[in-house]
Amino acid sequence: METQGFALTSDGTPIRWVASGDAVRQVPVVMLHGGPGLPDYLGDVAPMVADLAPVYRYDQRGTGRSPWQGRHSLARHVDDLAELLDAWDVPKAVLIGHSYGTDLASRFCVTHPDRVAAMLLMCGPFTGDWRAEYRAERDHRMSAGQQKRLRALGELPRRTEEQEVELLTLSWFTDHAGPERGWRWAAQGTRRRRPVNWAMNGELGREGRADPLEGHLAELRACLPLRAEILAGVDDPRPVSALESLALLLGLPLTRIEGAGHEPWLEQPDAVRAHLRRFVQGTVGALEPGRP
Numbered sequence: 280m281e282t283q284g285f286a287l288t289s290d291g292t293p294i295r296w297v298a299s300g301d302a303v304r305q306v307p308v309v310m311l312h313g314g315p316g317l318p319d320y321l322g323d324v325a326p327m328v329a330d331l332a333p334v335y336r337y338d339q340r341g342t343g344r345s346p347w348q349g350r351h352s353l354a355r356h357v358d359d360l361a362e363l364l365d366a367w368d369v370p371k372a373v374l375i376g377h378s379y380g381t382d383l384a385s386r387f388c389v390t391h392p393d394r395v396a397a398m399l400l401m402c403g404p405f406t407g408d409w410r411a412e413y414r415a416e417r418d419h420r421m422s423a424g425q426q427k428r429l430r431a432l433g434e435l436p437r438r439t440e441e442q443e444v445e446l447l448t449l450s451w452f453t454d455h456a457g458p459e460r461g462w463r464w465a466a467q468g469t470r471r472r473r474p475v476n477w478a479m480n481g482e483l484g485r486e487g488r489a490d491p492l493e494g495h496l497a498e499l500r501a502c503l504p505l506r507a508e509i510l511a512g513v514d515d516p517r518p519v520s521a522l523e524s525l526a527l528l529l530g531l532p533l534t535r536i537e538g539a540g541h542e543p544w545l546e547q548p549d550a551v552r553a554h555l556r557r558f559v560q561g562t563v564g565a566l567e568p569g570r571p
Contacts, residue, residue, distance in 0.1 A: 286366035288340070288359055295344035296337040296363065297322075300329035306396055306566045307333040307369055308559060309360070313378025313403070315351075316480035317472045318343025321377065324544050327552040328559045332373065337363060341479045351482040353490070357387050364394060373397045373562050375555070378541065379483075382492055389495050392502035397562040399555070400531075401510045402517070402541050406493040409521040416516040420453040444469045454541035456514035464545055500529050506562050508532050510554060512539035512546070 283297040297319070298307075308328060310321045318338045325334040338345040340359055360383070364372060371394045376384035381403035388395045405413075418426055432438065432446040447469045448462065455461030492499075511522045513535050526533035534554055539546040 286363055288362045292340050292347045292359075293345060294337055294340060294359060294363060296335055296367075297325075298333055298335050298367075299325045300331075300333040302333045305369075306371070306373065306563055307335055307367070308373045308375055309335045309364075309369075311360075311374060311376040311380030311383050312336070312339070313376075313380045314342065314476075314480060315339070315356075315379045315483040316342060316476040316478075320468070320472050324375075324377075324551075324555070327544070327548075327555050331556065331559045332563050335363075335367060335369075335372075341476045351479045351486075353383075353386055353483060353486050356383055356483070357390050360387050361391055361394065370394065371396045373399070373559060375399045375401065376403070377401045378403050382487065385492055385499055386495070388502060388504075389498045392504075395504050396566055397504050397506035397558070399508050399510060399558050402512060402515055402543070403522075404492050404525070405517055405521045406491065406496070406525055407521055409518050412518045412520075413516055416518075417453045420458065420516065421449070425449055443473070443475075447473070447475070453516050456512070456538055456540045456546055460546070461540070464542070496525075496528055503529065503531070506558070506565070508534065508558060510534050510536065510543070510551075512536050512541055512543040514539060514546075515541045517541065 280301065281297060281299050282302065285293040285295050287293055310325060312319045312321050319336045321336055325336060328334060339356060340347040341351060373396050374384040374387065381400040384398055384400065385404055388398060429446065429449040432442055435442065438446065448465045451465035451468055452458065452461040455464055509522055509526050509531050511519050511533060513519060519535065522533060536543040536547050536550050544551040
């Protein structure tokens with residue numbers, strides 16, 4: 280069962296949302312997609328747990344079917360999530376963030392710890408000096424010609440539709456463990472995850488570098504819910520060592536999915552499904568002890 284609708288935020292922005300499962304059940308899951316600047320793409324992940332708890336997803340403002348023009352800020356996106364929970368009449372939720380969505384989930388937890396029942400951070404957040412190692416590994420997975428073409432496309436002031444698809448495919452195919460399947464999944468992603476809001480990507484990226492999450496880790500550790508975990512794809516070009524360091528700093532368990540990259544549900548769906556179900560079932564069971 281799936282329902283969808285729009286919620287108006289306090290500044291009048293319509294946020295498009297989708298809910299899967301039985302919305303009557305309390306303690307829902309909210310899935311936070313990455314980017315920033317992409318529409319929601321977690322439609323294949325939600326069904327993995329929708330029979331255990333209602334699952335909400337949404338297009339972040341300025342993406343997909345949540346149209347908006349203006350300057351983006353991390354604080355505004357945190358506020359959007361709080362206002363969506365109000366619109367859904369949800370006092371607290373299980374947050375599952377992916378990639379940039381893990382940063383959003385973490386910042387939301389610092390600001391609204393009373394509204395986070397549990398939190399699963401999937402393939403992020405990456406903190407510290409991780410970008411150089413990521414770029415080196417990404418380049419290692421590309422040919423010299425692909426690297427040159429990606430740079431050339433990125434420097435164009437305007438791109439045609441065909442050039443945008445090529446740029447995104449080149450940018451994304453290295454996120455996966457196998458280059459051939461990675462190329463296919465990246466090409467599919469260019470059809471489903473567009474248009475990219477490049478202004479949003481740049482604005483939130485610059486703010487994130489100016490006010491990095493690592494400056495808030497002591498606050499985050501102090502307000503983490505009792506159930507919080509990190510999930511990583513071993514073959515993600517972003518260094519898993521950065522997530523290992525973060526797990527130690529926050530005192531969180533880290534699960535490594537072998538044979539998977541930055542979107543582990545594509546390469547290892549059974550392993551990811553089992554992990555998500557264990558996490559959600561354990562959380563819901565603890566919060567609703569009378570539930571069978």
